Amino acid sequence: MSLLLDYSLLHELATRSQAVSTACSCVNRSLVGWESMPVSLPEEQLREVGTLAHVAEEEATFSEYHPDNTRYWSADAPIAPRYFPYNRCNVYECVECGRCFLRYTEGGGYFVDRRIRLLTASPMVDAPL
Numbered sequence: 001m002s003l004l005l006d007y008s009l010l011h012e013l014a015t016r017s018q019a020v021s022t023a024c025s026c027v028n029r030s031l032v033g034w035e036s037m038p039v040s041l042p043e044e045q046l047r048e049v050g051t052l053a054h055v056a057e058e059e060a061t062f063s064e065y066h067p068d069n070t071r072y073w074s075a076d077a078p079i080a081p082r083y084f085p086y087n088r089c090n091v092y093e094c095v096e097c098g099r100c101f102l103r104y105t106e107g108g109g110y111f112v113d114r115r116i117r118l119l120t121a122s123p124m125v126d127a128p129l
Contacts, residue, residue, distance in 0.1 A: 003050035005091060007081060007126045013049065013091060014079075014121035017100035024097035027118070031101065033075035034085075037114040046092040049100065052081045053088055060087045065127050079119070080127045091119060 005013070026045060029038055053060065064072060065080035072085075079086060079102070089102040100119040105112055 002048060002053075002090060004054055005050040005052055005081075007124075009050070010052065010081060010091070010119075011121055011124055013093075013100045014119045014124055016098065017093075017118070018120040018122065020097050020099045022097050024094060024099065026094040026097060026099055026101075030075070031116060031118040032120070033073055033077065034115050034117045037103070037116050041116075045094055045096060046101065046103075047095055049091045049093050051090045052086055052102075053090070055087070057088060060084070061129060063129075065125070067127075076123060078127070079117075079124045081124075082127065082129050085115070 026041055028040055029035060061082070062084045065078055065083040067078070070077040081087065085104050085106070086102065088104045090104070092101045092103055093099070094101070102117045102119050103115065105114050
């Protein structure tokens with residue numbers, strides 16, 4: 001069972017992650033916005049820290065939070081943990097440098113896409129549902 005992360009703990013992880021300045025293969029691509037999991041990032045380089053999935057998946061909202069007209073793929077889209085897709089994310093940490101990432105699996109009718117986004121504090125918002 002994953003550790004349930006509240007907003008304050010997530011913000012602490014994001015602040016620490018954002019402060020990492022060492023070069024690392026985990027950020028060969030920007031990953032500031034949502035991306036498909038790069039094949040260049042080995043699964044064993046990431047360890048799970050916790051989850052933002054506080055409710056059953058079928059009860060979690062699919063509403064997104066975009067007050068400034070950003071979009072899902074926007075690099076500057078807010079990280080709002082109660083909203084999709086963050087409410088389905090697990091948080092992972094790079095075992096080499098300590099950067100943290102949000103990850104979830106997007107499932108469609110004919111595909112499954114593992115997605116990843118760098119966890120940083122600057123776009124985070126504790127927006128109520």
